[in-house]
Amino acid sequence: MSTPAIELLKSRSLPMLIEEEIQRVILSGEYEPGDRINEKELTLRFGTSRGPIREALRSLEASGLIEQIPNRGVFVRRLTGEMAAHIYDVRAFLFALAGRLLALRATDDEIATLRGFVRAMDAAIAADDFDHYVRENFALHEFIVAHAANPVLAAQYLSLIKQLRLYRTRSLMLGDSMQESNREHHEMVEAIAAHDADRAQAAHMAHVMRAKHRLISNTELT
Amino acid sequence: MSTPAIELLKSRSLPMLIEEEIQRVILSGEYEPGDRINEKELTLRFGTSRGPIREALRSLEASGLIEQIPNRGVFVRRLTGEMAAHIYDVRAFLFALAGRLLALRATDDEIATLRGFVRAMDAAIAADDFDHYVRENFALHEFIVAHAANPVLAAQYLSLIKQLRLYRTRSLMLGDSMQESNREHHEMVEAIAAHDADRAQAAHMAHVMRAKHRLISNTELT
């Protein structure tokens, strides 16, 4: 009976709300990879009993954000560079499917929206507005996956994205790679606009694989 | 304190064991899609309290085998043909990645094992032993995914396979499609043996997509 936000939204079940909240806390960085998550602390934080919290943790474990070690508790998952690379490989193929599906079914409106994202990113590059670029970049990817109209694909893709956020993401995108990246976006979007499924598929896969290589060559240096 | 199998294996946590057991029960068909799962019934069946059972159900929900409706309980998930088709599309791309990865790294031993599976399926076809074919077929797919050496890929692929088992799988593979299917296996395995990543990728994807179309054309008729 403490956090009012939780009291108000009784439409969804308590464990779901707790799950979302813990997820938010993890992705925001308040809990860092490797941190132990204490159940009692969460009961105090949310004002609930341990039951709903343990249920939420179970769900989070399945989504790959936390890890449970019997009798020792749950820990925010720690992602090795190797695992991140594995995730990128899978993500590349899922994103390739998204590109293909969207190329086959994109409406004129969707194509216009996609081109809008690319233009916005061009503007962000011109203004050297890194944050704005990142936001639009994320929105473009999200849009493509959502409009591919395959909920299974969307769920798995989003799960991977979440997991990747556990990986240290510093220096992930440097100055000139914004330009390179948006050139790839342009190719992706125009392939979709041309309803060329094969070309879209290849462009989407290549885009993620190049992002993977940028990530790897950056982290090798540290 | 009833089921001895659960008492013995206290090394893993109780919710994990319960989860595995419920999953087994669902996949075996004892609980059918759409069935409601009663918590108290499970407490009697496993001799545990509701806590661990609710945790297990949470985990199963995340893996897509059950569906929770607030205040109404959990139900074995019902898969529409449309959803099955979506799963097949994703599976095709994941399997394509598995084929590519394995082509790049397959050892001679692994190649020999793969060829053994194909030969065994040829023998099963010759003997008209459908069950044997199905078993070897499953083993081949599992082997490829496991030896692709990408745990993220493996986890997502296996999750899809489990979900597909919720779909009515009658008349999924008819007589002559065994031959067709194993011809495709042959192409997959030889592409891997040649360490030809592109060819393996294409062959693996095509194999799943053809399976999808066989499924669809069969279910259209019913």
Added chain:
DNA sequence: AATTGAAGATTGTAGGACAATTTACATATG
């Protein structure tokens, strides 16, 4: 036959309890 309504069942959550295990810390030992 359709609607209503009360009784019963089930879910969702709380909270206390306790064994088993792990962690932390202080003390003894080489």
Added chain:
DNA sequence: CATATGTAAATTGTCCTACAATCTTCAATT
């Protein structure tokens, strides 16, 4: 001084009971 050891405290894992909220069932009423 560093290491080993032992004890106390904390934490997890599980059970139990309880009860409000909601859903389901089924009989009675219109």
